Amino acid sequence: xxxxxxxxxxxxxxxxxxxxxxxxxxxxxxxxxxxxxxxxxxxxxxxxxxxxxxxxxxxxxxxxxxxxxxxxxxxxxxxxxxxxxxxxxxxxxxxxxxxxxxxxxxxxxxxxxxxxxxxxxxxxxxxxxxxxxxxxxxxxxxxxxxxxxxxxxxxxxxxxxxxxxxxxxxxxxxxxxxxxxxxxxxxxxxxxxxxxxxxxxxxxxxxxxx
Amino acid sequence: xxxxxxxxxxxxxxxxxxxxxxxxxxxxxxxxxxxxxxxxxxxxxxxxxxxxxxxxxxxxxxxxxxxxxxxxxxxxxxxxxxxxxxxxxxxxxxxxxxxxxxxxxxxxxxxxxxxxxxxxxxxxxxxxxxxxxxxxxxxxxxxxxxxxxxxxxxxxxxxxxxxxxxxxxxxxxxxxxxxxxxxxxxxxxxxxxxxxxxxxxxxxxxxxxx
Numbered sequence: 344x345x346x347x348x349x350x351x352x353x354x355x356x357x358x359x360x361x362x363x364x365x366x367x368x369x370x371x372x373x374x375x376x377x378x379x380x381x382x383x384x385x386x387x388x389x390x391x392x393x394x395x396x397x398x399x400x401x402x403x404x405x406x407x408x409x410x411x412x413x414x415x416x417x418x419x420x421x422x423x424x425x426x427x428x429x430x431x432x433x434x435x436x437x438x439x440x441x442x443x444x445x446x447x448x449x450x451x452x453x454x455x456x457x458x459x460x461x462x463x464x465x466x467x468x469x470x471x472x473x474x475x476x477x478x479x480x481x482x483x484x485x486x487x488x489x490x491x492x493x494x495x496x497x498x499x500x501x502x503x504x505x506x507x508x509x510x511x512x513x514x515x516x517x518x519x520x521x522x523x524x525x526x527x528x529x530x531x532x533x534x535x536x537x538x539x540x541x542x543x544x545x546x547x548x549x550x551x552x553x
Numbered sequence: 554x555x556x557x558x559x560x561x562x563x564x565x566x567x568x569x570x571x572x573x574x575x576x577x578x579x580x581x582x583x584x585x586x587x588x589x590x591x592x593x594x595x596x597x598x599x600x601x602x603x604x605x606x607x608x609x610x611x612x613x614x615x616x617x618x619x620x621x622x623x624x625x626x627x628x629x630x631x632x633x634x635x636x637x638x639x640x641x642x643x644x645x646x647x648x649x650x651x652x653x654x655x656x657x658x659x660x661x662x663x664x665x666x667x668x669x670x671x672x673x674x675x676x677x678x679x680x681x682x683x684x685x686x687x688x689x690x691x692x693x694x695x696x697x698x699x700x701x702x703x704x705x706x707x708x709x710x711x712x713x714x715x716x717x718x719x720x721x722x723x724x725x726x727x728x729x730x731x732x733x734x735x736x737x738x739x740x741x742x743x744x745x746x747x748x749x750x751x752x753x754x755x756x757x758x759x760x761x762x763x
Contacts, residue, residue, distance in 0.1 A: 344571055344739030347699045351564045354557060355699055358565075359597040359692060361554055383756045387569040389694070391708060393743055393751040399760045407763050422676050430671060439674070460751055461640060464649070466632050468708045473680065474728070477687040482569060484599070485695075489557045489565055498601060498678045509763050518684070529554030533603055541603040541670055546593045550609045553617050553719050 365493025366441040368524035373447040385483040390475035394460025397476040398452040400509055410508035412442045418499045440497045445522030451480055452515035476518045493526035571741055575703025576651040578734035583657040595693040600685035604670025607686040608662040610719055620718035622652045628709045650707045655732030661690055662725035686728045703736035
């Protein structure tokens with residue numbers, strides 16, 4: 344194992360602190376070689392039984408991007424309708440996706456029953472294939488932030504509609520849709536916290552002992 | 554956003570390449586302040602609607618650790634029984650968990666319906682609470698590797714049995730059980746690949762375009 348310097352570990356903490364979910368993007372494109380390098384790094388993520396079950400689908404066709412925007416608009420309107428009182432007006436003011444601006448967009452799926460890995464580690468917990476894909480996404484997210492790029496995770500979507508819009512195998516499990524690009528601004532505070540929607544808990548409050 | 558140096562980005566790639574799933578641990582303990590610092594970093598992970606749904610349960614009591622080992626032994630025996638031919642003998646030779654050695658152990662759960670976050674982002678995809686917990690785990694995994702510590706994810710477990718053994722709320726969703734400690738050896742090649750169980754695909758093979 345290489346030894347990592349104190350300076351590296353401090354910078355890594357800074358990366359964790361500044362990695363944001365970005366919904367406001369500048370227009371300049373993400374170079375193709377940058378995206379390819381990020382996708383290669385994502386594949387270094389851990390996976391159950393070394394099954395590498397992640398499937399990245401880059402979305403470039405205008406018609407498919409429009410279909411995703413329409414699915415988001417419908418789902419978001421339904422989510423807004425479920426809010427009441429002051430939460431409803433607050434929700435209506437939130438910008439929850441950068442689908443209109445992000446120069447680079449991709450979806451991530453998981454192969455639910457991959458041959459690769461020979462089933463190891465997922466007999467009692469088949470959801471570990473989805474979890475493996477999530478770690479690949481998170482790897483890409485951190486690597487992107489280290490390059491000054493922002494990623495936004497869009498989950499206000501109907502999985503079946505997304506799979507159809509992107510014409511992928513029906514068996515694939517939809518994990519999320521992602522917007523990638525250079526952020527308009529950099530913030531250490533999550534956008535939902537700035538907007539008054541929610542704030543983080545004190546450190547340590549999610550830990551119990553047994 | 555801070556600007557990250559080229560040297561940092563190279564070291565980050567090295568970290569991604571060397572982060573292993575570790576099942577063979579040295580006996581020296583993980584200092585309590587190191588574990589606490591890692592848990593604090595894990596809470597910097599992204600979460601759906603800023604819900605921070607992860608629940609870390611550190612497991613120190615000998616009786617509870619023995620219960621986890623027994624659950625693993627039973628599930629692993631069943632998994633072995635499902636293997637046939639040369640795969641069965643290969644499976645039998647794999648060391649799939651460091652439960653017998655790891656000085657530090659913890660389980661991770663997700664609160665499936667957290668009040669925090671006010672439901673944002675998970676109406677159509679409730680599984681995003683589990684995915685948030687997975688990103689907290691992955692954050693801790695990387696931070697641990699940067700400190701020279703190894704993490705092993707144990708998924709060959711019955712979730713209901715684990716929840717009962719650890720006496721956590723029944724509603725919590727079990728994500729995984731983790732072994733943390735200093736690794737016996739450092740390897741850039743995944744242990745499952747060294748053992749001949751599976752190998753990684755060529756870069757780029759998990760990507761399609763639309």
